[in-house]
Amino acid sequence: MNGKRIYSIAGGQCGRETLLAILREHPEIRFVSLVAIDLAGNDTDERIPIQTFVADIDAFLAGKAVQTDGSSVVLGGMTSLADAQVDLAPDLTATWFVDYNEEHVDHETSLPVGTLRIPSFLVHRGERIDSRSLLAATVEYARAEILKLVRIHASSPLLAHLEPARLADIEFTVGTELEFWVKTPTDTANVEELSAAQMLQENYWQRTRGVARTALEQAVMALEAYGLHPEMGHKEVGGVKAAIGAGGELTHVMEQMEIDWRYAAALQAADNELLARILVKETFRANGLKVTFKAKPIPGVAGSGEHTHLGIAGVLPSGRRINLFAPADMHADFLSVIGYGALMGLLRNYEVVGPFISASNDAFNRLKPGFEAPVCIVAALGLDPAIPSRNRTVLAGLVRDVDNPRATRFELRSPNPYTNTYLALAASILAMLDGIRWAVESGTPPEALLAEISKKAGEPGSYLEQDRAYRAEVNVFENYSQEERDRLFGIPPATVWENMQNLLAFPDRIRVLTAGSALTPRVIDAFRSAATARWKHELLVRIIPEDLDTVRACQPLALASDRAQDLWKRIDTLRHELADDTVGNPALCTRLMSTLSNNSLQEASELQVVLADRMEHLRQLEDEYRKLVF
Known part of the structure; x- marks a missing residue:
């Protein structure tokens, strides 16, 4: 026993004897938990006494010691009540x-008592069917394909600066930015105050104070202790100033924060993101504050994203890494041929990537025009290769430093903190691979690739769709109307149902995802089925009942002015439309519940959009009505 904590055991050091020695040195580790990720991004967690683990360590390491009920985790029908057993196999x-x-x-x-959390796979009938294994298999497939591709075309002058003949390996690098809201547990949001503070830019990167500062600092220090190499923690755009209690302590805390840490290889980056969420939530809870990672916890106020940075590096035998996205001349070009191909692949195939990123009602609550939430399939490169810029209204932005080619990467802005990072990365990597393969095999030079990604809607493209535009260097919300955005960049899905339908509507792009052995048609169907079921049931048991409570809470006040009477008349009309059933004329909420119960899901999706619009209008009218009280 050495009396000091151990925070992690590096990959490759999890052999039997090494592991037993570590456990002898650290008797505070009392439990083991095998952590697997289902198709919804939920992580399994259990407490297995360390004595049980040690006594049967060989079976544990072989994935033969722990089974669970596969019908009770989100696997979309790949298991059933009659065929439920899944084994948990550690990732060594x-x-x-x-x-x-x-x-x-x-x-x-x-x-403190420690639990050794072991990243694991879910195995059903000898097949790995969990999110971690799907990402691992995707990375291995794409790695081999890119290596083969660059070796075949090693003599191409377009790839010369990447030293393709010398590359020994390919690494997919990923970095995530975690945004979240923090509040005093018993407080409720004052949307008007929050909105005003946001418009006045009173919070972004402002000084943190009191318990919020303490918790933020402790969270950053915790990430450092676990080897995640935090880079920054700061206040985000949302929030209001806290009050000061009688004892000088801060009360009524409500603010948005962000923590970033160093990039890692794709699978490890997803594991790190899961750990970071746990550390952040527990650290703030220990300080009496509640954290939410919901994408849109407060209507009308900035939501929380998890911008995901994607890169690809070639690894030389010496271990030196070459950024495959960086051009030969950072001052003359935005990207290499591989970089352009990757971005074009992501954009062309995003209709079938998006479902793996935005699979919840909460995600779509955030994806509205404005608030820097991307709704258009469009990218920004910058105004000039020599002067990097950042357009925060697009789906994918190029991040680069002309003096540091290794920093070249894409920022995918659509994910949120509850996005299943494992599946989102798997789909993104496969989409990028498709574009890389086309760009390299076609021999298209960088200037022609730049022209294609910059083409106007209606102009033909060799790889990209003729009727679409793919690049914008302006604010797409201020410079284009909704009709123009829909025409140029495609009509974005408005609901989970619409998004999942894209997995059926684009068979040519589904073939891009199924090219490897990971995201098979069976897996994609299981994911679509699970996401659709969760969408349906959340509407039935949570969203519609909460909306009905909001409607019932709207009651007339003792106000005699003409303005008040007019507002109440409009509110009451909406109330009846939403919740008052009459013979032969069911209310909107009733119609939506009925279509969901009857599995008329296309109609239900359309009614959900109508309901959301009516509820937003009702809240606006009710807020205006109550302001007349004096």
């Missing part, structure tokens, strides 16, 4: 983390 190549319970001290060591 991943970094394992020790989760310390600060509220439970081990009396023998005087250290």
Whole structure:
């Protein structure tokens, strides 16, 4: 026993004898938990006594010791009540983390009780069917394909600066930015105050104070202890100033924050993101604050994204890495041939990538015009290769530093903190691979690739769709009307149902996702089925009942002015439309519940859009009505 905490065990150091030695050195580790990720992004968690683990360690490491009920996790019908067993198999190549319970001290060591969290796979009938395994298989497939591609075309002058003949490996690098809201648990949001503070830009990168500052600093330090190499923690655009209590402490905390940490290889980056959410939530909770990672926790106020940075590096035998997106001359070109191909692949195939990124009602609550939430399939490169710029209204932005080619990457802005990062990355990598393959095999030079991605809608493209535009260097919300955006960049899905239908509507692009052995048609159908079921049931048991509560809470006030009477008349008309059933004329909420129950899901999706619009209008009228009280 060394009396010091151990926070992680590096991948490749999880052999039997090494592991037993570590556990002997750290008796505060009392439990083991096998962490697998279902298709919805939920992580399994359990408490297995360390004595049980040690006594049967060979079976644990072989994935033969722990089974679970596959029908109770989100696997979209790949398991059933009659065929439910799934085995949890540890990933011996991943970094394992020790989760310390600060509220439970081990009396023998005087250290918090630790649980060794082991990233794992779900295995059903010998087949890995979980999100981690799907990303791992995708990375392996895409890695091999790109290596083969660049070696075949090693003599091409378009690839010369990437030293293709010398590349020994390919690495997909990923970085995530975690945004979240923090509040005093019992407080409710004052939307008007929050909106005003946002418009006045009173919070972004402002100084944190009191318990919020303490919690933020502790969270950043926790990420450092676990080896995630945090880069920054700061206040985001949302929030209002806290009050000061009688004892000088801050009360009524409500603000938005962001924490960033260093990029990592794709699978490890997704594991790190899961750990970071746990550390952030527990650290703020220990300080009496509640964290939410919802994409849109407060209507009418900026939501939380999880901008995801995507890069590809070639690895030389020496270990030196070459950014495959960077051009030969950073001052003359935006991207390399591989970089252009990757971006074009992501854009052309985004209709079938998007469902893996935005699969919840909450995600679509955020994806509205404005608030820097991307709704258009469009990218920005910058105004000039020599002067990098950032357009924050697009789906994918090029991030680059002319003095540091290794920093060249794409920022995908659509994910949110509850996006299943594993599946989102798998789909994005396969889409990029499709574009890379076309760009390299076609021998198209960078200037022609730039012309294609910059083409106007209606101009033919060799790879991209003729009737679409794919690049915008202006604010797409201010410079284009909704009709223009729909015409130029495509009509975005408005609901989960519409998004999942894209997995049926674009068979040619589905073939891009199924090119490897990971995202098979069976897996894609299972994901679509699971996401659709969750969408349907959330509407029935949560969203519609909450909307009905809001409608019922709208009651007339003792106000005699003509303005008040007019507002109440409009509110009451909406109330009846939403919730008052009459013979032969069911209310909107009733119609939506009926279509969902009857599995008339296309109609239900259309009614959901109408309901959301009516509820927003009702809240605006009710707010205006109550302001007349004096």
